[in-house]
Amino acid sequence: PGEEVEVILELKSIADVALVGYPSAGKSSLIAAMSRVRPKIADYPFTTLQPNLGVVEAGSVRYTIADVPGLIEGASEGKGLGHEFLRHIERCSVIAHVLDTATLESDRDPIRDLEVIMNELRAYSADEAISGVPLAERPQVIVLNKIDVPDGRELAAMVRPDLEALGLPVYEVSAVSREGLRELSFALAAMVERERAAAPALEKAPIVLRPKAVDESPFTVSRVTDGGEVVYQVRGSKPERWVKQTDFRNDEAVGYLADRLAALGVEDALFEAGAVPGSVVVVGPLDGGVVFDWEPTMTAGAELLGRRGTDLRIEEYERGHRATRAERRQAFKERMDAKAAARQELWTERDAGHWIDPSADDEDME
Ligand SMILES: Nc1nc2c(ncn2[C@@H]2O[C@H](COP(=O)(O)OP(=O)(O)OP(=O)(O)O)[C@@H](O)[C@H]2O)c(=O)[nH]1
Ligand SMILES: [Mg+2]
Structure with a gap:
């Protein structure tokens, strides 16, 4: 283009x-x-x-x-x-x-x-x-x-x-x-x-065209089919750079990346594009990008649910990893179930008056 x-x-x-x-x-x-x-x-x-x-x-x-x-x-x-x-x-x-x-x-x-x-x-x-x-x-x-x-x-x-x-x-x-x-x-x-x-160079000076900076969107999300599988592809210099800079063995770093992506609006765009928890998301090119099964960050609940970053499962994508995707989905599902259980437990505790959710509405504070 x-x-x-x-x-x-x-x-x-x-x-x-x-x-x-x-x-x-x-x-x-x-x-x-x-x-x-x-x-x-x-x-x-x-x-x-x-x-x-x-x-x-x-x-x-x-x-x-x-x-x-x-x-x-x-x-x-x-x-x-x-x-x-x-x-x-x-x-x-x-x-x-x-x-x-x-x-x-x-x-x-x-x-x-x-x-x-x-x-x-x-x-x-x-x-x-x-x-x-x-x-x-x-x-x-x-x-x-x-x-x-x-x-x-x-x-x-x-x-x-x-x-x-x-x-x-x-x-x-x-x-x-x-x-x-x-x-x-x-x-x-x-x-x-x-x-x-x-000044022999004056007339021969190269013509310099300076394109006017355009306020372009920092990223795009598109729904593509890759080998029969639906993949949500995120392209954009910022998200691609951030993902490259992230050490995926470090949960803190992964959590930070998730926060940055959410702040940039990537999560909202994924929702809009039709992604659901567990959807396959690729940041970067389909071949060589970073692929992960999407798990939206829990804006209010993330802090309550344990260490930062443990929620978002991201793996560096390499050719051949696709075969394991089903397994990863299964693992993801299990984790979601565990999280749901943990969340349920928290709500039970809250209802029992053990703690107050600072983000809760006034009516819940009564
Ligand atoms: N006697 C005399 N008149 C002159 C001479 N040069 C120009 N003029 C006159 O001065 C008047 C203005 O001349 P232009 O050449 O049009 O002047 P210009 O500097 O080009 O003026 P603009 O285009 O208005 O800036 C005209 O009536 C000319 O005939 C000169 O050397 N001797
Ligand atoms: Mg003149």
């Missing part, structure tokens, strides 16, 4: 380089200028809602580049579909921050923009099993875009020293005039090659 499993597979875009930045920074314009993809470009935020994937050729190096939808402050908390978008960066080994230099009139500037995005990357807890390195710790570059705009070029020159002070390579480009793009694409190619050499 096969096993039923539940699997969640998540597809994440995979690219060597992720273009990351505020909406309208020019990410789609850049991927269009550097590769053959032609994504939608517009002057309103969140034009891109699904990443576009492009192939860049720089000399002999081919690598993929993705323009991730724009991020805003609070993206790591889900703002502006932040989770959705940050997820796409997870399987990119190099992060290129695209900063808009044509923002002079607004309340934004490249330095502040970078800080915001960096904070979001730091706050985003990626799926370590898939991505390995936290986003904020991946190799990063700064791309100052829109230097074709006069104010943009000026602003880029102003902020460059501060950005370089962060230890990140800085490239001034224009997706419109294509200035600086060749240099940028070769620089990215070199970074990608370094990453590929450093």
